[in-house]
Amino acid sequence: MELHYREYGSYRAQRPTLVLLHGLLGSSVNWHGIARRLERHWHLLVPDLRNHGRSPHAEPMDYPEMAADLLAFLDRQGLDDAVWVGHSMGGKAAMWLALRWPERAAGLVVVDIAPVPYRHGFDTILTAMEAVDLAAIGSRRQAEGVLARYLDDPGLRQYLLQNLALENGRWRWRVDLQALRRGMGAITGFEPPADSSGYPGPALFLYGSESDYVTAAQRPRILELFPLARLRMIAGAGHWLYAEQPEAFVAALESFLRSAVGGRPRSPADDG
Template identity: 40%
Template sequence: MQLNYKTYGEGFPLVILHGLFGNLDNWQTLARQWAGHYRVILVDLRNHGRSPHADEMSYPLMAHDLAAFLEEQSVDRCHLLGHSMGGKVAMQTALTYPALVEKLIVVDMAPRQYGRGHDDVFAALHALDPASLEDRREADERMRPHMEDAGVRQFLLKNLARDNEEGFRWRMNLEVLHRDYDNLIAPVGTLGQHFPGQALFVRGGKSGYVHDEDWDGIQALFPLAELATVADAGHWIHAERPRELLSLIQAFLEKPATRKERRVPDEG
């Protein structure tokens, strides 16, 4: 699968993965700032943005997509950052292909099972027939009864693309995202897996995605993990508190890299 991507700057690669219903444009502002220090690579995950549509959606598949993409880009090692769903893709990649990841940054996501939290979003999206829309204002009006938050509506409507003929179409593969949603709220990692490198987990103080009780599960998979909280931020930390997030991540990336391999006990 040929994933869509965009690059900024030069140097050691920093790969950034967006969340559910998002695309690589969500991280462009911070990417431009990191471009003075790194080769920043923004990626559209399968069934999102301008990347190809596929008939299946799962974290092992997306991690495989990313590993193949990095090989195509001649990237044998990178810093890997993911937000929300992209955070789980980043975790799965670090656990499955640990040699590819120097340092891991996960923004407002834990590796555990989550409950269904997007049924209202799917209802709002299914309320639209993109091909019949005259403009984005009409789309916003049709979504409003299902989604009160204007900011969330505008975020979702970034997925609308003008069709060549008339009306609009979804860039994302809405049908597969909805059908395979249970795969997207599923946990990542299995018993015995671990990532030996350093990991930074950043949560929003006003977000409910990463709880104190998630810490043991995080450390079981990522024994060198650190946890930072941006007190005044919700789930979209990169949009709400970009300076604080930039500072936290930059300080983490500038630390000397270490790894902690688990020893396998000798037999006998």
């Protein structure tokens, strides 16, 4: 599978490429603001995961397949490794890849998710999206009206509507809703590769102070699989911490890159 992607900055041998991975029902667009903040100093690749954005639709929708897609993506870019930065579902895909192919991960940054199963349900969200009659609506506003019957949060509705595209005069969801519904058990779960003994490289787990996705009870499991992991809280942020506290997120990320991964921002001499 050939994943669609966005590219920021330019490759420099003295510092690693960053691959940013979005969460469930998101796309590469979600990382645009952060990528623009980082592109002066770093080379970034931001793919759409399978069944999301402009990437192909395919099943199964699980972490082994997502990780295999990403490994093939790295190969097509001609890169031996990268620093993988993943939010939520993207974080789980990055963890699975690092556990299965640690030599392809120069570093790992996991954003507000842990390597554990979750009970968060997405059935109502998928039902709301399926309820939109794509042949009958004439605007995004009409689609939002349908979503509002199921979902009270206007921010969530706007997030979902980023997936609604008008192509050749017809509306369609860019995400494959049926593939996501069939794969939801695998997406909310997490089963590490059977032959993995853990990821021996540098890892940073960032979590929001107002989020319940990463808790003290999960710390032993994180350190079991990622023994060099650092855990850092971003104050005043929920699950979408990179959108809610972008400056703090970028500061934490770049501090990790400098100290643990060995990357350094580009200096003026590099531009000469």
